[in-house]
Amino acid sequence: MTTSTSTQPPVDVQAGAPIARTTRHVAVPTASASRRSVWRRRVGVGARRTAAIGLLLAAWEAASRAGVVDPFTASSPSAVGEVLAGLFADGTIWPHIEATFTASLLGLALGIVAGVVLGTVAGLFRPVAELLEPVMVLLSAVPRVIFAPLLIIWLGIGVSSKVALAFLLVAVLVFFAVYGGIQDTDARLIDRIRTFGGGTRVLLREVYVPAITGRVLGNLKIAVGFAFTGAVVGEFVASARGLGYLLMFAQSQYNAALVFALITLIVVFVLLLFALTGVVERRALRWRTR
Amino acid sequence: MLHIDRLQLGYGQAPVLHDLSLQVPEGQFASLVGPSGCGKSSVLRAVVGLHEPDDGAIELDVDGRDVGFLFQDDALLPWRSVRHNVALPLLIRGEAKRSAYEQAELWLERMGLVGFGDRFPQQLSGGQRKRVALAQTLAPRPRLLLMDEPFASLDAIVRRRVTDDLLAWVERDDITVVLVTHDLEEALTLSDRVHLMSAGPYADIVASYEVPLPRPRDLVATRTDPRFGRLFEQLWSGLAEVVDGGTDAAADTAREQESAA
Missing domain, CATH: 1.20.5 (Single alpha-helices involved in coiled-coils or other helix-helix interfaces)
Structure with a gap:
């Protein structure tokens, strides 16, 4: 040497x-x-x-x-704080938090799985893409919350209709992220693996899975926001529990302080989830930092 | 080592290569030069099976595993460490991870990249990435090395150093090489034989030039050799004819070359 x-x-x-x-x-x-x-x-x-x-x-x-x-309609930070403290002190808030979290996190998880599976299949098999793409384009073009009433008719006012709405919002987003990710996959990387003698398994492991993971993680924050939107809007439309239900209740009572308290809660939760996804993103997408 | 016989190939309806024949004996450094878009790269892609030929035969004296391919772009996996990228061809052929990683480190060391194994490709400079790609290509010890404009994106100094390193390994391991380039000087300084392709469509090889300069070669000294200047002129006028005057004139030049040689 x-x-x-x-x-x-x-x-x-x-x-x-x-x-x-x-x-x-x-x-x-x-x-x-x-x-x-x-x-x-x-x-x-x-x-x-x-x-x-x-x-x-x-x-x-x-x-x-x-x-x-007007203190009645505009409320005040101290009044909102009092309401928040009261909600936690007597524990009435917990079942509602549980309902909304269950619906959004379940919808998020199922939506990611469905989006990844459908996006991958469509990305790899042209006929599937031809079948799925128009439907997905339509679903992404309309505000998907318009399906809430239909989902409640089909699935009832319980948690499943909220899961379904969160799922619908997330799945379409993730589908396009993954489908686009596979289509954008650098052909040169695939050629390179082929010249090394790598087959489909190696391609999946070394190219597609990391590329898809990157796309999903890159969209995770938006997906979290979508999941909460789905759950809360579902609860607006018809429900007996959840932060969305409480919001509707507060509105019907003209209780601005409660509305502000609930908005604060939801903002805090989403920010916490954002921070969490941020950590995951930074760890998993280290390779993007120069 | 590599025998291409009457290769025909096209993209869809568009013909690219027509009856292209090429012989590269073992240990030879051959270059393919020609006008842009004539199908130089397609020849290499056909050899490694990335492009299915329409007709003709491609024969290799070695197993497909012994063929290395260095692309114009470094084409490294951005989400894998430099070490993993270099080890990848070894892992694909079933080597244990540990030994593959060890060999990868060794090749990184040889390419002057000690301590870079844990980085990601995006954290390296263009020249460093090219060295990683070179380490990745050489790690499986290819007997035949195909290179498609490998150094086009590098600046002059880095390019010379990387080329120097590559040439050292090629000469040391006696690797057979086919280099595709549009840089006539590069082709002449590196090659034993330079093949000139006609402009497409229906491109084939219209002339071949022997480069009788001694090895091991020094890139600077080679360029100052008086034979280099004469060869460069011949090659340049050959290329000019291919581009301006159609293939017939170039074919005549080729015949003259052959009879003179």
Whole structure:
């Protein structure tokens, strides 16, 4: 192995990280210093955002107390907080949270499975695509919540009609993500695997599954939002439980404080789920970071 | 090593190659040059079975597994580590993961990429990715190496270094090579024989030039050899004729070449 190849220092490897370490004493920012400054900037942004939200809430509270806005319809942060505390204190909120979470998470899971399966089959087999695509295009063009009444007629006012609506919203989204992902799959990667002697199994493992996973994860946040929309809208239309049901109830009572409390709850839940999917995304899609 | 006999091939109704014959003996470094779109790449794709020929025969003296193919684009799996990418051809032929990864590390080392195994392709520069692709292609120890404009996307300096490295391995392991390129200088500096293709459709080989320069070759010294200049002129006028004057004139040149040789 004593060719010039193995002994020659490579030319174009200087882009690697170690260089930064040797220049610590110079004005060039080191890797850890730049990470520190990124961190500091993030903390700064977070602080400014918190301050802005705090300011907004304070203004709202003041306006409500001074009578600038009608405390009955506009409510106030303190009233909303009280309602929220009350909901958790007497435990009445739990069955509703459970209903909405069950419906949205079940719809999300089933929708992802169906979307992946249908998208993959359509992506790999042309006749299936010809059959499925028009239906899916139609379903994606219309606001799919219009099917809520039909689903309630078919499946009743229980949780299954909400699961079905969340499922419908998510499945179409995931279908297009996966179907498009397979169609966009780099033909050169497939050629490359073929020249190595790889067959369908290798292609699935090395090319399609990672490509599909990337597409699904890339759409996961939107899918989470869709799943909650499906569940809550389903509960709006007809139900006996759930955050959507409570929202309708609050509206019928003209209870703005309760509406705000429920909106706050749903926002917090979705943000939590977003943070969770963000972690999954960052871990699984590490290869996208340069 | 590679015998192509009266190869015919097209894309749908559009004919590309017509009665193309090519012999590449073992250990030879052959280049295919010709106008853009004449079907140079299709020849290589047909050899590895990525494009089904309409007629003709392609024979290899080695098993299909012993054929390596270096693409113009590095075509690395973006979601796999550099190490996994290099090990991939070995894994596909059933080697244990551990040994495949070990060999991958060795080839990365040979390509000057120590410590890059855990990175992802997108985290590397274009030259580094090309080296990874080269490591990936050489790791299964091909006897026949097909290359389709492998260095077209690299800047001049990186290109020379990577080419140097490649040439060292080809000469060391006595690998038979077929290089497709539109760069006449590259073809002459690297090859033992340069085949000139006519403009398509119905492209075939109209002239072949022997490059009698000594090996191992030094890329710079080769270019200053007086024979290099003469060959370059011949090849250049041959290509000009193919592009401007149709295939007949070029075919005449080819015959003159053959009788002179």
